[in-house]
Amino acid sequence: MSGMGDVLENVAIDVWARVFSRSPRQVNAPHESDAELIEVPGASESYLAVTIDTVAEEVLAGLYRDARTIGWVAAMASLSDLAAVGADPLGLVISASVPPGTEPEFSGRAARGMEDACRSVGVFVLGGDLNSAPAFSLTGCALGLVPRNAVLTRRGVRPGDTVLLTGPAGSGNALGLVRLAGLSEELFAEAEYRPSARLSAGGILRGRAHACMDTSDGVLTTLDQLMRLNGCGFEIGCAWERVLARDVLALCASTGTPPWMMLAGPHGEFELAFAAAPGDAEAIEGDLRRAGLAPVRLGTARERETLTLALPDGRRTDVDMAQARNLLETSGGDMRNYLSRFRELGKSWGIE
């Protein structure tokens, strides 16, 4: 069995989480949902959903060079967590950490990135905090409401469930590859990376999908975490041309990058990965399409707790995502080293 403790990030979170006592008003346990769900006195129909997300590492690693991207992602990251629990958003508060001497123009662009992201999904920034720090970072905290009779968390996957995405993925890792390998932005531009929180999808999935989690840490990391939480495994088809977004496929083709890396890397986007009873999947897909989305079938949940890729040539291979997820911590911050060890991982799984 694969435990939560095999993944260093889960262990680091537990250093904090184990200190805190649990609110009697809280519905979810740690790790169990993308947003915290709490009972609010006087609001008997709904739970309040709240989630917080800081964009710092992506700025430091040079992944985002345009302040507008930082603002966009900082807003969308927490709105995406609301989407994954099926919440209707109430708004967003932000905290901006700005190094002394930063041009007001830079801060203004970051603010406009947040505003654009929020307005594109009908949400408002309510207020925030501004402070001085050695590195630029933005924190978003999003609030929403979810009907008590339609709670959607990461738990509830059943063997036999169909596993889907709300749309083609891979754009986060595409930008990651361009930066880590020092490629030209002509191959994949930062401005193309404007992933959207799937709030309307969350409304469609609540009460119908068995479990849901966003792909902010990459598709395979998401499935790995769902596997560890639910104690069941997934068999995933590798029809890259459907699962990966078109511009991501083009990047893979032009650079000779194996497509699996665009799913296995740690920099994701904001699609929702969800599991639903096979009999419900088709109706859900129809509703998602009517909402303007392009859902993708990934595969099937099953009892054996492994993450198995069904390769185009008919072979099946189990991938140990704990190795991939711990690689950032274990490769000592050298990004070229990280990238080459990542490719070797694929060879060891037999999928290079």
Next chain:
Amino acid sequence: MSGMGDVLENVAIDVWARVFSRSPRQVNAPHESDAELIEVPGASESYLAVTIDTVAEEVLAGLYRDARTIGWVAAMASLSDLAAVGADPLGLVISASVPPGTEPEFSGRAARGMEDACRSVGVFVLGGDLNSAPAFSLTGCALGLVPRNAVLTRRGVRPGDTVLLTGPAGSGNALGLVRLAGLSEELFAEAEYRPSARLSAGGILRGRAHACMDTSDGVLTTLDQLMRLNGCGFEIGCAWERVLARDVLALCASTGTPPWMMLAGPHGEFELAFAAAPGDAEAIEGDLRRAGLAPVRLGTARERETLTLALPDGRRTDVDMAQARNLLETSGGDMRNYLSRFRELGKSWGIE
């Protein structure tokens, strides 16, 4: 008239705030209240109060050396904003930015500081985000509910109002002085600095006080901001032995520090400064005392828009807090220089 734009911090905030469009559900305007107040569908009796606060600068400046202090203050800072709008807390989410290689013991102490702060006022940490950054910082985002018929903001001060604090102040600037002047902690220990969010006071003040703001940026900064927002001034008595906490007075006495600096400095604590009709002040003070607090009368609001100190020798002096508030930005980060320029400011006001 003293505008909001005279203070560099207000200008910096507006670089962000002017970009964001306003939610039709939001009750307060920018700068108007310590927490954002929003209408929640299905909760017709209450507004949701939400506020976010990052503790970063105090860590960088070496003000806090014990992770427990960082955690304590990060939790209390946003809970104090809830107190200042009279909200009943629902909980707190946090974002921790931790440099690579930080000892788990350090993170654990910060977490325990947060937990201790929360439990001391009956609040729970609901969840959060963990990320890697060059400097340690903690962000808290607190949620609460406030009755719609008892909204408390920073606006509403009327000339003639009595101005009070929920308790003696100055401990934040006492710790600041110890650090900036390189004094021994025997004079004022970091562990003594455990200011508490005045949540019970907020419940007493709502619907009765005309305006309220916490002293997190120091008492005189708070009054200065209330002056700019309300377009009226304050005459403040200088009975230091009542206004300053006992250990702060002792620090002043043993180091020859003029007591006004403990009110004028920018590092505050979490008392509430509030204005109430003279006829209501006594009843409010009684209720605060019954809640275990030791309220202090500061002075009176009046039409003329200046901040005037009534000195013990009978003289009156107008202090321009914009100069003091901008000093951190204008003294180029040299803390000794900052401290000596601060003392000179007092001389120019005739209060050294």
